[in-house]
Amino acid sequence: MLKDRTAIVGVGQTAFAKSLDLSETELAVEAILAALDDAGIDPGEVDGLVEYSLETTDEVDLARNLGAGDITFFGEVGYGGGAGCGVVGHAALGVASGQCDVAVAWRSRKRGAAASRPWVQAGQGRAAAPGALPRAADWHRPWGLLRPVDQIAMLARRYMHEYGATRDHFANVALAVRGHANHNPRALMHDRPLTREQYFAARWISEPLCLFDNCLESDGALAVVVVSADRARDCRQPPAYIHAFGQGFHRQHQVMANYHAVDPLLGPSWACARALWRHADFGAGDVDVAQLYDAFTPLIPLSLEGYGFCGRGEGAAFTEGGALEWPAGALPVNTSGGGLSEAYVHGFNLVVEGVRQMRGTSTCQVDGAQTCLVTSGEGVPTSALLLRR
């Protein structure tokens, strides 16, 4: 069992921006070196590497640029934003099982430029370019269901219909997360307050979702270092212990356009949550702060339900009364600004913010926080981490 046997001891990141000059390889190395320095570990000691399958820099090139030692454990986790907690969890499994001693996980991503997005590159002729997208896309794209926002908007509309969720609920999410970004100098939206009036005046992207229901598109990289709990006690920073790790997708799942399962609103988070809580000594009611994957605002109520903070269909109502807002809310969520307002780096900034909460160094620090849930993409095969001090 993984429980508390490993810890995140180093975190690092680059600046976030709409456009950075450095390549994804350079950004990755910058973030990883910063994480190793944070931990007080020499790059030559790195012997484990786990990356998103969407990384453009493979393990070999990364290790070479990093000056890593002999690598004895490496792997990739797929499905884009579903992989964030997955790469950290696999790194922890590598360390806990003795396959490596110092494991690094990271995400480096440049998507600030409009032409860089997969839905644009997937081809504009007949159907999708071979291999560019899952074949299921062939049954959606010809009718103009093109973008991730279209895929999630379809689920969001049904969710509103079934449970009485409204755009005000989605606005609750957007405003809470933006408020947190306004405290975080690293956040792209640090200087940009958002009002409910601005939310409702914003242009549509895919009805029922407007501009502020969408995450940012940005350039940046982040990294974490995972070692054993024994080693963690000798590192520079207070350890953020990995209490539990889960991955999951549900029966008959389809990536993003998840309309073909028997019950499409029971998304991957439900399967992942079962794997996660099975290994934990505490439950959702004991989570002090959460970093929930927020590529789109409706994913937050869906995740609140999946991970057990409320009953099915109650996620939207959970957002009422400032429940997600630091410092007074019952469950402060995405305390760095998340993908909606800090930067969208496939959710890896959520992992790093979870570590900051356990160290007590967040710009929206939850007083006395002992536990943090971090989740990855809802709507794709996903993953989650429970961190504790």
Next chain:
Amino acid sequence: MLPLESPDTAGYFEGGRLGELRVQACLACGRLRHPPCPVCPWCHATQREWRAVSGRGRIWSFIVPHPPLLPGFTELAPYNVVLVELDEDPTIRITGQLVERVGASPSTLDPATIVIGAPVRAVFHLVEDVGFLQWVRDDVEGEGRP
């Protein structure tokens, strides 16, 4: 953008040219599945066919995309995309666009009139060599064959 015909989906496209909606069905247990896949998830048989269904269903959800979009869709926007659950099996949900009549553009239909649960039926019109699926409200007259 038109769907791409392949040996695996030839039966679907043949149906479109004849004006009938076809869904992959297992020849062993009879269950429908969509999108198609080579092995039945329920009984593991590989024998399969493209089976004609009634083409009738109900709107499960819908969206109205706005730019930025791809060329060909930018000019249509805002347009609707509906997901229709079939009468034969409501867990089979098929993507399309709701139009006033067969061959009409989805951008001429007022999205404010689209209602989840509304009964609709499949129609097809010929675009190049493809019988292209559209959905009309079930009280709209017409054959819906290309």
